[in-house]
Amino acid sequence: MRIDIITVLPELLKSPFEASILQRAIQANLVNVHFHNLRDYTTDKRKSVDDTQFGGGAGMVMTIAPIDNCISKLKAERDYDEVIYMTPDGETLNQSTANHISLKKNIIILCGHYKGVDQRVRDYFITKEISIGDYVLSGGELGAAVLCDAIIRLIPGVLGNETSALTDSFQDNMLAPPIYTKPREYKGMTVPEVLCSGNFPEIDKWREEQAYKRTQQRRPDLLKD
């Protein structure tokens, strides 16, 4: 998979890709991530990427030309399956969307800033708009990092144990059950007997029951569809 991220703040974005699972996925060539500084696609001396709104109003709007220059250059080099715009008014990211995007070959992610982008960018270049939640961030970069983490970990071979992404919370519309590790007893706090029993059918049953209980208590909405 190849991910091209267009941003005015590449320095804000890079560190999540330089550690742990994302770094290993990149080193193993399971994913290629490229950062594009939008200012490199401007044509004026000031390298401006934004301007005032038509019709008046507070806040600057990202202009179409540098975004067009960058996206067109990338599209001339290869086909893209999706051009994603990170925005608080996009569809809220969930596991199902992450699963779908993780199957794509080439994607572009555009990070918004200021008031957002000129609507014509959204109308003519963007194929998908994603929000990471009902709150407003200073820009799309942290959202893009969240989206990339959610999709990269799903690429086959990225996680050591391939089953571990399948048993994540949300994969079957269910939260994950409680987990424990050694020691078996800590200051009087114990691990449920069944997990130490070696009886795997019983363990599976316990985990399913716990997952259901936790989902019912914390996210009953997940059980509705």
Ligand code: ADE
């Ligand atoms: N940019 C600003 N807020 C955002 C959000 N909640 N999700 C994605 N991109 C954003």
